[in-house]
Amino acid sequence: MRPNSSIDHQPYQICREGKVKMVTNALPPNGGSGTFSYSKNSYFQKLSSSVEERKIEEEIQKKLDVQKLACGSNKIIRVADLGCAxxxxxxxxxxxxxxxxxxxxxxxxxxxxxxLEFHVLFNDLPSNDFNTLFTSLPHDRNYFTSGVPGSFYNRLFPQSSIHFAYSTYALHFLSKSPEVVQEMNSPAWNKGRIHYTSASKEVVDAYAAQFAKDAAKFLDARALELVPGGMLVIVMPGVPNGMSYSDIVNGLLFDSMGSILMDLSKEGLFDESQVDSFNFPFYAPSPEEMTKVIEMNGEFNIERMELTNPAPWLKSMNQVIPEWIIHVRAVMEAIFTRQFGNEVTHEMFQRLTKELSEKSELVETKHRDKIQILVVLKRKE
Amino acid sequence: MRPNSSIDHQPYQICREGKVKMVTNALPPNGGSGTFSYSKNSYFQKLSSSVEERKIEEEIQKKLDVQKLACGSNKIIRVADLGCAxxxxxxxxxxxxxxxxxxxxxxxxxxxxxxLEFHVLFNDLPSNDFNTLFTSLPHDRNYFTSGVPGSFYNRLFPQSSIHFAYSTYALHFLSKSPEVVQEMNSPAWNKGRIHYTSASKEVVDAYAAQFAKDAAKFLDARALELVPGGMLVIVMPGVPNGMSYSDIVNGLLFDSMGSILMDLSKEGLFDESQVDSFNFPFYAPSPEEMTKVIEMNGEFNIERMELTNPAPWLKSMNQVIPEWIIHVRAVMEAIFTRQFGNEVTHEMFQRLTKELSEKSELVETKHRDKIQILVVLKRKE
Ligand SMILES: Nc1ncnc2c1ncn2[C@@H]1O[C@H](CSCC[C@H](N)C(=O)O)[C@@H](O)[C@H]1O
Ligand SMILES: Nc1ncnc2c1ncn2[C@@H]1O[C@H](CSCC[C@H](N)C(=O)O)[C@@H](O)[C@H]1O
Structure with a gap:
């Protein structure tokens, strides 16, 4: 495979009519280190990923043949983080x-x-704030560093060059929202909503198909890049098999954001069609879906897959609603801003905090236990 | 060698008295793509490096055993640019x-x-504007990309992992100016000047010693990183053996900057001691000095070393004085700004253009023919 063929992440797509139509697409989280920056507002992700730490250590201990990998690579172990922010x-x-x-x-x-010598390759989209990443590298690190700009849905690294790759809280970003949900004449048109939460079966299916397609590309690329016997670990939002996203606490988020945006458009800030044409490229798969895409790919063995509570320490969501929204904002703001501008986006997040705080009883009824999926794969030898 | 031991570039040094004393040190050129940015003002460097292009191609053709290198690395060729801006x-x-x-x-x-699959590793200081680099990567490139933040005077890459490394117009940046030239009680105190141009023998020697030390560290690190048979190419400002820097056109630059800064201090903008304690970390070695440091290192064969005219296309310097100064500014501004602030630095560059334009006859008398050095080395097998 030639890396140049599809190395870049295209934020726009040309429609058949020749007009440039925006297909919402992953934009990096807020850079820098200000109030709404990712670097200041990502400790929930950290706490959630850390729930999986011991399990990942266990898998490495049991199943990664480090001696063999090191032997084949002049004692250099290359580790990649996909979507590092x-x-x-x-x-x-x-x-x-x-x-x-x-x-x-x-x-x-x-x-x-x-x-061993370690080389850690930090990947994210080219527009990610790598300057902040590079100037905040730990001084006492004992590894060589690289930043690798590019979409993880394409090839990023040379063939058979990575020994261990992981991705935490990144793979739920689809490469784009599915096109059909933005097409007025399609049965999957997602009018008045910004996500598949509470949407028609057609919309849910279109999102699921986009995830399957993206995840397949992700696995194809990683299969080429990982050495035989190398390990790939994914931690991301998930859902129990068969559960609908409106039953899940994050679903409430998308529903509320959608209805607030509809309110704002009714107040005259922008045309309703702006909401119709906007769909957030976020998808949380079930273990069943994950298994299917991995089996289709065929190059990996599934070592472990499970759903977990990402916040076992959290007694009640109500304690943390404003913090939660700032975390969401740090990650999602850029994508909303591109569609709705700064002011609308700011107002939306303000109202969101207020609304969810008021609806705290509803928040409490939602499922938030097994909504994080851990997948540990090994590249077949 | 453990990478963590000396991975970072320290802009400050603690003096024996315990006070933090600024040791001027390489800061990256201007980022972004504005009027004074490096990305807009670096075509002179490009033209100058391109004078060496054919020679480098020739050396690769004659002396790089690509087949052998590719065989030993799963057909992946890793190329590093040291000081990429x-x-x-x-x-x-x-x-x-x-x-x-x-x-x-x-x-x-x-x-x-x-x-072959190519992996290009772009190195520069951690504070370099990698965001601009990453978002302007050519779309039609056929190589995998990494940005590698860190000083090239330290280890940057895993052992024996690089097949070809090059550095153009970067190695004249010393890791810092020599300490003794800033010490009032030292015979090498460089009072009233900002560089070794036209300075005492002690100052020139101190700069030469700093270059020898830095270049030795550079070669030590590269010797570990390059595979046996790998190639290292350096293009940088140089001087003919035995020629003093005040005879060279760039020397005039440093002399003028120094005297303008002295004028500005006399006008009361800052204290003269600011000039005394500032020394620009720029050194242009002779082939003799280069040879010595390479032989001291002992791990490389010298395949080619020569001085060239970096601008054979240029009939007269007077055509390009303002452009030249903007190029200098794009690279050096940050280092001056840290010492003198924005306003003084701006004023200095304004006056510099005026002064050198007025002194155009003097400019023409200066040596500007063989002031670029090309060094092609091969890692011993
Ligand atoms: N296609 C893609 N390729 C690479 N990175 C992507 C991507 N889509 C989204 N991302 C990145 O994924 C990151 C998700 S935020 C998670 C960051 C980090 N792994 C953590 O656990 O804290 C963002 O930085 C976003 O820019
Ligand atoms: N110790 C060091 N380590 C890495 N890069 C350094 C360095 N000292 C200076 N540099 C970088 O060297 C570059 C010199 S400008 C030259 C850029 C490019 N090679 C070209 O030919 O156009 C700057 O970007 C500067 O930040």
Whole structure:
């Protein structure tokens, strides 16, 4: 595969009519380190990913043959983080993974003098704020660093060059929202909503199909990049098999954002058609769907897959509604801003905090236990 | 060697007295794409480097055993640019180098079906504007990309992982100015000047010693990172053996900047001691000095070393004085600004253009023929 063929992430698509039509697409989270920045508002993701830490360590310990990998690569272990944002979570993740790999190596070769050299490759979209990432690299790190700009739905690394890849809270960003949900004449037209939550079966199916397509591209690329025996770990939002997204606490978020935007359009701030043509490229798959796409790809063995409560420490959502919304804002703001502008987006998030705080009883009824999926794969040898 | 030991570029040094003393140090050129940005003002560097293009292609063709390198690395060729800035020159350089390597491979293996995969690693200081670099990557590139933040005076890449490294117009940036030239009680105190041009022998020697030390660190790191048989190419400002920097056109630049800053301090804008304590970390070595440091290192064969006219197309400097100063400004502004602030720095560059335009006859008398050095090294096998 030639890397140039599809190396870039296209934010726009040309419609058949020749007009440029915006297909909402993943834009990076807020850069820098200000009030609404990702670097300041990502500790929920950190806490949630950390729920999986021990399990990932266990899988490395049991199933990653570090000695063999190191032998085949001049003692250099290459680790990739797919969708790293600006930090700091990515640094914690790298540290934990490297510790586990080192630990396994010491178990395998207790008497060796050679130490491994680690190269960590931080991937995100080209428009991610890599400057913030690079200037906040931990000073005491013991690995070589690279930033790799590009979409993880395409090839990012040379063939068979990565030993361990992980992606936390990134793969729910579709490469774009499905086109049919934006087409007025399609049965899947998603009028008056910005997501598949509470939408028609056609809309849900279109999103599911987009996820299947994107995840397939993701796995195709990783299958080429990972060495045989290499490991791929994914942590992302998920749903129990058969559960609808409107039953899940995050579904409430999308429903509320959609209805607030409809209100704002009725207040005359913009035309309703702006909502009709906007669909947030976010998808949370079930284990069944995940399994299917992995089996279709055929190059990986599933070592572990499970749903977990991402916030077992959280007694009640009501404690954290404003914080939760700031976290959502740090990640999603850019995508809303491109469609609705700064002012509308700001107002939407303000109202969202208020509305969800008022609806706190409804929030409490929603499912929020098993909504994080962990997938551990091994590249077949 | 452990990468963590000296991975970061320290802009400050603690003095023996415990006070933080600024040691002027390489800061990246102006980011973004505005009037004074490097990306808009670096075509002189491009023209100058391109004078060496054919020679580099020749060396690759004659001396780089691409077939052997590719065999030992699963057909992945890793190329590093050390001190890449924000582009666009680095992209042109990468393209030319990759074409030459591909060409050599086709000559060596005319009947092979396998194509090489290229990974280009773009290195610069962590504070370089990598965002501009990443968002301006050529769309039709046929290589995988990484940005590698860190000082090239330290380790940047895993052991034996790079096949070809080059550095154009970057290695004249010392890691810092020599400390003794800033010490009032030292015989090498460089009072009233900002560079070794026209300075005492002690100052010149201190700069030369700093260059020798830095270049040694540079070569030590590259010796570990390059595979045996790998190639290292350096293009940078140089001087003929034995020639003093005040005879060279760039020397006039430093002399004028120094005297303008002294004027500005006399006008009361800042204290003269600010000039005394500032020394620009720029050094242009002679072939003799280069040879010495390479032989001291001992891990490289010198394949080619020569001085060239960097601007054979340029009839007279007077044609280009304002452009020249903007180019200088794009690269050096940040370092002056840290010492003197925005206003003084702006005023200095304004006066510099005026002064050198007025002194155009003097400019013409200065040596500007063989002031670019090309060094082609091969890592011993
Ligand atoms: N197609 C794509 N390719 C690469 N990165 C992507 C992407 N789509 C989304 N992302 C990135 O995925 C990140 C999700 S935020 C999660 C960041 C980090 N892994 C953490 O756990 O905290 C964002 O930085 C976003 O820019
Ligand atoms: N110690 C160091 N490590 C890495 N890069 C350095 C450095 N000292 C200076 N540089 C970088 O070297 C670059 C010099 S400008 C030259 C850029 C490019 N090679 C070209 O030919 O156009 C700057 O971007 C500067 O930040």
């Amino acid at each position: 600006t930090g700091p979570n990515t640094f914690t993740n790298a540290k934990k993974v490297l510790e586990a790999i080192k630990h396994k190596y010491q178990n395998q070769c207790p008497n060796t003098e050679t130490t | 924000t582009g666009p020159n680095t992209f042109t350089n990468a393209k030319k180098v990759l074409e030459a390597i591909k060409h050599k491979y086709q000559n060596q293996c005319p009947n092979t079906e396998t194509t």
